[in-house]
Amino acid sequence: MDVRHINPFIVSIKDVFSTMAGVEVQVLKPKMKTDDSETVGVSGVIGLSGDAAGACLLCFPTDVACKLASAFSGEEMSENHPDFADAIGELANMIAGGAKSNFDGLAVTISLPSVVVGDPHEIVVTGVPSDTPRLIIPCQTEMGQFHVEVAMVVEKWAGQHQTSAADAAGAT
Amino acid sequence: MKIMLVDDSRTIRNIQKKVLVQLGFKDIVEAADGVEALAAYKESRPDLMLIDWNMPNMDGITLVKTIRQTDKTIQMIMCTTESEKSRVVEALKAGVNNYMVKPFTAEMLSEKIDQTLSQLGITAS
Numbered sequence: 001m002d003v004r005h006i007n008p009f010i011v012s013i014k015d016v017f018s019t020m021a022g023v024e025v026q027v028l029k030p031k032m033k034t035d036d037s038e039t040v041g042v043s044g045v046i047g048l049s050g051d052a053a054g055a056c057l058l059c060f061p062t063d064v065a066c067k068l069a070s071a072f073s074g075e076e077m078s079e080n081h082p083d084f085a086d087a088i089g090e091l092a093n094m095i096a097g098g099a100k101s102n103f104d105g106l107a108v109t110i111s112l113p114s115v116v117v118g119d120p121h122e123i124v125v126t127g128v129p130s131d132t133p134r135l136i137i138p139c140q141t142e143m144g145q146f147h148v149e150v151a152m153v154v155e156k157w158a159g160q161h162q163t164s165a166a167d168a169a170g171a172t
Numbered sequence: 173m174k175i176m177l178v179d180d181s182r183t184i185r186n187i188q189k190k191v192l193v194q195l196g197f198k199d200i201v202e203a204a205d206g207v208e209a210l211a212a213y214k215e216s217r218p219d220l221m222l223i224d225w226n227m228p229n230m231d232g233i234t235l236v237k238t239i240r241q242t243d244k245t246i247q248m249i250m251c252t253t254e255s256e257k258s259r260v261v262e263a264l265k266a267g268v269n270n271y272m273v274k275p276f277t278a279e280m281l282s283e284k285i286d287q288t289l290s291q292l293g294i295t296a297s
Contacts, residue, residue, distance in 0.1 A: 015275060016275045019275035019276065019277055020187075020274075020275040020276075072183065073183045073186065073187070074186075074187065074190065075186075083182050083183055083186075086181055086182050086183050087181075087183040089181070090181040090183050090184055093181070093226070093253060094253050094274050094275050096253075097226075097252075097253025097254065097255075097274070098253060098255070098274075098275070101253070101254065101255040101256050110226065110253075112180070112226060112227075112228060
C-alpha cells in the first residue's frame with residue numbers, strides 16, 4: 001500500500017460526512033493496527049478488487065454510529081432501526097467509492113457493502129496475505145470518534161517510488 | 173411527471189425522495205435493484221429515473237442499456253460513487269442524460285434534475 005493511496009481515503013471521509021451528514025471530521029494521524037486497537041461495535045465493510053485487493057472498514061462505537069447514521073439519514077436511528085445497517089453500509093460505500101476513484105493509475109472495483117453489528121467484534125480481511133498491514137485512520141467529530149481501516153495490496157503498480165503504509169503511519 | 177428512484181440503499185432513496193417532494197414532485201416510485209426497476213419501469217413508465225450503478229441482481233449500467241434499447245425518450249440520471257472519467261463516458265455512451273457523483277447535497281440533486289428536465293422544456297422548481 002502506497003502513501004499516495006491513503007490521502008484519497010482521508011479526502012473522501014471528510015467529503016462524505018460533510019456533504020451527506022453535515023458533520024465535519026478531523027482526521028488524526030494514521031497508525032498501524034495493533035492487537036489492542038479500538039473496540040468496535042459497528043462496522044461497514046467494502047471489499048476492493050482489481051489493480052488493488054483488500055478491504056476498507058468503517059468502524060464505530062455503537063453510540064457514535066447511531067448519531068452519525070441519524071445525521072446522515074435525517075431521522076433518529078438506533079441500532080435496531082430497520083435502516084440502520086443500510087445507512088452505515090452506504091456511508092462505507094461512498095467513502096470507499098470516493099477514495100478508489102482517486103487512486104492514481106489504478107483501476108479498482110468495490111464490492112457491495114456488508115455491515116456487522118455487535119459489540120465487540122473483529123473483522124478478518126481475506127483475499128490478501130494475512131500479514132498485510134492494516135492502517136487505521138482515526139477520525140474525530142462532535143458526535144464522537146470512529147476510524148477507517150484500510151488493508152490493501154496493490155496488484156498492479158504503475159508508480160516508481162512506493163512507500164509502505166507503515167512508513168505513512170510513522171510506524172517502526 | 174413520474175420519477176423512479178433506483179438504489180439498493182433505502183437511506184439514499186429516502187434522501188432523494190425528500191428533495192423531490194420539496195421540489196413539488198409527488199408521483200415517485202422506488203426500486204432496490206435493476207431487476208426490480210425493470211419490472212417497475214414496464215408497469216409505471218416513469219418520465220425520469222435516478223439510477224445507482226452498483227446494485228445486486230442487475231447493476232445500473234445494464235439497466236440503462238436495457239431500457240435504452242426500446243425507449244429513446246426517458247430521462248435517466250446516473251447517481252453513483254463511480255466518479256472516474258472512464259465511468260462517466262461509459263454511462264453517457266450507454267444512454268444516460270446526466271451524471272451525478274455521490275456524495276451529493278440537496279442543491280446538487282435539485283440542479284441535476286433541473287438540468288435534465290430542461291432538456292424536455294420542463295422546469296422542476
